[in-house]
Amino acid sequence: ETGVTQSPTHLIKTRGQQVTLRCSSQSGHNTVSWYQQALGQGPQFIFQYYREEENGRGNFPPRFSGLQFPNYSSELNVNALELDDSALYLCASSTRDGNFYGYTFGSGTRLTVV
């Protein structure tokens, strides 16, 4: 059973640029959620994808967008990067079928915007 994998692990971008982060969900999981964790804070919910559609969104502007593919993998896209977007971006997978046993997190992508 494979876990959640994210790529890249680290990334440095310039303010105003665009970035795409990728996530492969754990085998058997059909729901992917993205979280942003700024230094010293708890993760903040960005959005969730289920059956290739956005299924809930946190308090993030439209320049944060995503996709989910038929194999349940997902992308997070951020346009017009700002300095405050510097954070650890976490992808988490779970299943919507049956009981909820929590999420499995990937190791994250550390984004630095300069």
Next chain:
Amino acid sequence: RKEVEQDPGPFNVPEGATVAFNCTYSNSASQSFFWYRQDCRKEPKLLMSVYSSGNEDGRFTAQLNRASQYISLLIRDSKLSDSATYLCVVPDPFAGNMLTFGGGTRLMVKP
């Protein structure tokens, strides 16, 4: 009021000590609760889940008080390796189990 609140700490304790963290939540609809452990610059990892009044796993005990809307985590016989940030996590069952995290409580276990 924040949806999930935790004392940020740090809690500095000697090896072998017993330490307890509390967490309060505002979403009364939540049915399950989680404690995640996060090491420095790593991803959160599930430590314990709480579905009813409590759960015990070795040195770790999690308890839930629905009336007062708080969850606690007790660590007995602390080890150096327990040093980490402990995140209280509350899913929203009416929002696809979207997770709301507390800010985390940092634990430092000293020799």
